Amino acid sequence: CVITNAVVVDPDTLIKEIDKLAQKNITLNDRLFISENAHLVLDYHKKEDQLREESLGKNKLGTTVRGIGPCYADKVGRSHTVRMADLRDLKKLKAKLQTIVDYKNKIFAALYNTEPISAAPLFEKCKSYADKLLPFITDTTEFLHKSIADGKSILFEGAQGTLLDLDHGTFPFVTSSNSSGLGMPAGSGVPAKMVDKFIGVAKAYTTRVGAGPFPTEQDNEIGQYIRDEGNEYGTTTGRPRRCGWFDAVAVSYAVTISAVDSIALMHLDTLAGLKEIKICR
CATH class of the missing domain: 1.10.300.10 (Adenylosuccinate Synthetase, subunit A, domain 2)
Structure with missing residues (x-):
């Protein structure tokens, strides 16, 4: 690590x-x-x-x-x-x-x-x-760099999410660093061209912690259902996360600026109990 x-x-x-x-x-x-x-x-x-x-x-x-x-x-x-x-x-x-x-x-x-x-x-x-x-x-x-020269495999893991990126997120409702894939080179000292593949990790729905824009937010029983089934409470603070439908526009933007090659879509099972699922596109 x-x-x-x-x-x-x-x-x-x-x-x-x-x-x-x-x-x-x-x-x-x-x-x-x-x-x-x-x-x-x-x-x-x-x-x-x-x-x-x-x-x-x-x-x-x-x-x-x-x-x-x-x-x-x-x-x-x-x-x-x-x-x-x-x-x-x-x-x-x-x-x-x-x-x-x-x-x-x-x-x-x-x-x-x-x-x-x-x-x-x-x-x-x-x-x-x-x-x-x-x-x-x-x-x-x-x-x-020595590890790369020795032929070792390295997995870089980003924090938070693309739309919380200081420069490319929903400013001012962002974090204080470059949390998109664009932050990897400066954040580690390893040039992006040395990375073979960028994998985007997304949920089958959207969440947000704290204030800020959220077009697909479900401040209702659906949002509460997603929150409970997905255990959407802050890891360190325990705060309930805001929950809503999958925002394909936001994900497309994240894929574009981070040059994502493939997506690992998480929490599909969280939505299994809903009769209808909506997507913003």
Whole structure:
């Protein structure tokens, strides 16, 4: 498993998953590789995410409030970031965290009139992150290219969906990264021309989490049926997903911009109990 440079990593969640596997005697030594350039989602990102979302009132974006957007914003801003490589030098990281926290507290006080955060407990957490994660941190771009040169097969897995792509999705109701197939090269350091085949994964119906346009949405008993039969509740948040009919227009668009060669259509059985199925085309 390779976590590449484009991923923003919540170290608390990752370490929980590593520990859970360890309890089952599954080791990740020489099996998990984390990019030294991947950015860390820290506590102040989650706080900022929640404060920003609450301040929007009825115009909320529907974020999961896990700090992803603020982390990507810091990445683009460049000045106040923590990357995996920073865990290698805790002395420098301590000073960096103090600078970042001082900056964040000014924003929190001026914009949201909220209590300040402290850098000390955050640094202690980062020390524990270093203990757990340093063995897995490496140059994943070099690792991937060496693997390709050695003739190994590689499966790149995207996150979320095409219409949540920052540049090509239903902006502003999108995520903070390029989640379509177009994000693969920059997100991994491997050129698209090295990929033999792009496989699109789609459901036999449409779902959406949070706000945003949804032409085929069924905010009724049909939508609830799909939600329950398909277990359409957020994996991490438990939030019920919005459900509706298959949108062939949206899927066609996704196929076009990601140069999809074939589609794996999921959840056909979820619709088996419905007498009538509709498709938007």
